[in-house]
Amino acid sequence: MRKRLLTLLPPALVALGVLFVPLDMFAATPVTRQFTVQASQFAFDPPTLRVNRGDRVVITLEATDVVHGLYLDEYDVNVRVEPGLSKQIEFVAEKTGKFRYRCSVSCGSLHPFMIGELVVMPNDAFARAVGLTLVAALAALVYLSRFPPGEA
Amino acid sequence: MLVIVVGLPVAALGYHLHLFPDRSGVRTIDIVAAAPERGGFQPDVIRVAAGEKVRLRFSVPDVTHGIALGPGLGIDLGQIDPGQVEEIELVFAEPGRYAYYCNTWCSPNHWRMRGVIEVYDPANPSRLVSDSRPDPVTGALAEQGIDIDAPHPASVIPAAAKPSATRGEAFSTRAETPLPPEFDDASWRRGHSPAEAHTLLNRELPALSEEEAWDIIAFHWLRDLTPERREWATEQYAKNCAACHGEAGTGTGPGVDALRQQGLGRHGEEDETTAINDPQTILGGTSNIYYAKIRRGGMGTGMPDFGPVFTEDETWILVDYLWTFQFAE
Ligand SMILES: [Cu+2]
Numbered sequence: 001m002r003k004r005l006l007t008l009l010p011p012a013l014v015a016l017g018v019l020f021v022p023l024d025m026f027a028a029t030p031v032t033r034q035f036t037v038q039a040s041q042f043a044f045d046p047p048t049l050r051v052n053r054g055d056r057v058v059i060t061l062e063a064t065d066v067v068h069g070l071y072l073d074e075y076d077v078n079v080r081v082e083p084g085l086s087k088q089i090e091f092v093a094e095k096t097g098k099f100r101y102r103c104s105v106s107c108g109s110l111h112p113f114m115i116g117e118l119v120v121m122p123n124d125a126f127a128r129a130v131g132l133t134l135v136a137a138l139a140a141l142v143y144l145s146r147f148p149p150g151e152a
Numbered sequence: 153m154l155v156i157v158v159g160l161p162v163a164a165l166g167y168h169l170h171l172f173p174d175r176s177g178v179r180t181i182d183i184v185a186a187a188p189e190r191g192g193f194q195p196d197v198i199r200v201a202a203g204e205k206v207r208l209r210f211s212v213p214d215v216t217h218g219i220a221l222g223p224g225l226g227i228d229l230g231q232i233d234p235g236q237v238e239e240i241e242l243v244f245a246e247p248g249r250y251a252y253y254c255n256t257w258c259s260p261n262h263w264r265m266r267g268v269i270e271v272y273d274p275a276n277p278s279r280l281v282s283d284s285r286p287d288p289v290t291g292a293l294a295e296q297g298i299d300i301d302a303p304h305p306a307s308v309i310p311a312a313a314k315p316s317a318t319r320g321e322a323f324s325t326r327a328e329t330p331l332p333p334e335f336d337d338a339s340w341r342r343g344h345s346p347a348e349a350h351t352l353l354n355r356e357l358p359a360l361s362e363e364e365a366w367d368i369i370a371f372h373w374l375r376d377l378t379p380e381r382r383e384w385a386t387e388q389y390a391k392n393c394a395a396c397h398g399e400a401g402t403g404t405g406p407g408v409d410a411l412r413q414q415g416l417g418r419h420g421e422e423d424e425t426t427a428i429n430d431p432q433t434i435l436g437g438t439s440n441i442y443y444a445k446i447r448r449g450g451m452g453t454g455m456p457d458f459g460p461v462f463t464e465d466e467t468w469i470l471v472d473y474l475w476t477f478q479f480a481e
């Protein structure tokens with residue numbers, strides 16, 4: 001019994017490594033992500049933008065009713081947009097986390113609540129999942145070759 | 153103690169200056185700029201004597217507006233956000249009528265946001281400041297029985313992409329194919345549509361290919377648009393027209409949605425088009441018609457009257473610019 005458990009120990013360790021070792025090689029190649037964000041009294045549509053770290057983010061900002069702005073401190077973004085004239089915002093999402101962006105032009109009573117969110121994900125969750133599956137498959141193979149089911 | 157002794161008189165002086173800033177003999181006129189449904193410009197008519205120095209002070213209570221003065225004054229105070237105040241000092245030399253107007257889309261009624269400045273003759277203050285003189289182009293169209301509100305679909309349009317003025321210039325200056333003399337006549341060009349010009353070319357120079365003919369027309373319809381005039385028009389189009397006609401002339405934008413909600417549109421039709429980049433809609437019309445439409449506006453269609461805001465020459469610049477949605481450089 002103990003022998004069987006010992007056989008599973010190395011793959012388990014590797015699995016832990018795959019899960020937690022911070023390796024940049026796990027990062028998927030960054031892509032350009034395009035969004036059209038409509039600003040109106042008193043919301044951004046869509047309210048949440050999800051990207052992965054390293055992605056190039058291109059936002060076409062449109063105002064539908066009055067002048068609004070988009071202010072995203074962490075990425076040094078601050079633009080005004082007039083109804084009828086769209087604006088392009090471009091940056092590379094280097095910092096992970098959730099960042100709030102706000103309307104930067106006082107646009108009415110609920111202006112302070114005009115908030116959106118940029119979510120920048122670490123981007124290696126998928127790579128790690130693939131790694132884990134491979135390790136599990138390998139472990140199963142080794143285990144089965146050593147202790148074929150019929151022998152028990 | 154010292155702070156109080158010195159500070160108090162200084163503060164009082166400051167307060168005093170703030171309360172009575174007009175020691176210099178400048179009359180200050182305070183104007184509140186709000187969207188039309190919240191009262192528009194208040195006041196919306198002001199009277200000023202010719203030669204009088206006045207200070208117009210605009211404050212904004214609701215949403216961002218853009219404040220400009222015209223026609224022909226070249227004054228644009230830019231965008232004013234709620235809580236901000238912008239002012240300008242000016243002297244009107246001659247009696248006449250001027251307008252202050254909003255040039256940033258601010259409400260479904262944005263295009264109604266106008267004010268009037270009546271500049272009167274101080275020697276004769278009670279004489280009415282006459283409205284601008286009748287427009288010669290609009291008058292001539294009426295005399296010819298041309299209805300500027302009627303659709304004017306083009307009988308022929310280019311088969312492929314936008315015709316090129318650059319190629320057209322090369323053809324036009326080629327010696328072996330002299331163009332009909334009409335093409336060099338500015339007033340003929342303004343009175344005829346590109347589609348009519350195409351028919352004329354087909355008849356006079358049947359050897360020309362379709363593409364060559366359209367390139368030649370492109371050159372002649374854009375030839376008055378110098379780089380400076382194009383730059384001026386680009387800015388004015390963005391501020392005054394793009395919300396309804398689209399940045400690229402596609403006829404989409406918040407202005408179109410607002411008009412639809414108010415039941416306004418072309419002659420009351422459901423699917424009114426403001427797509428001034430559409431060859432079928434535009435190439436059958438003349439510069440004169442578009443000039444008149446811009447100055448007088450559409451009668452109840454939602455197309456504003458820009459006559460009180462732009463000079464005649466400024467209107468021509470806009471008309472010439474509209475052809476850039478049909479023809480490439
Ligand atoms: Cu806003």
Ligand SMILES: [Cu+2]
Pocket residue numbers: 186187216217218254255256257258259262265
């Ligand atoms: Cu306004």
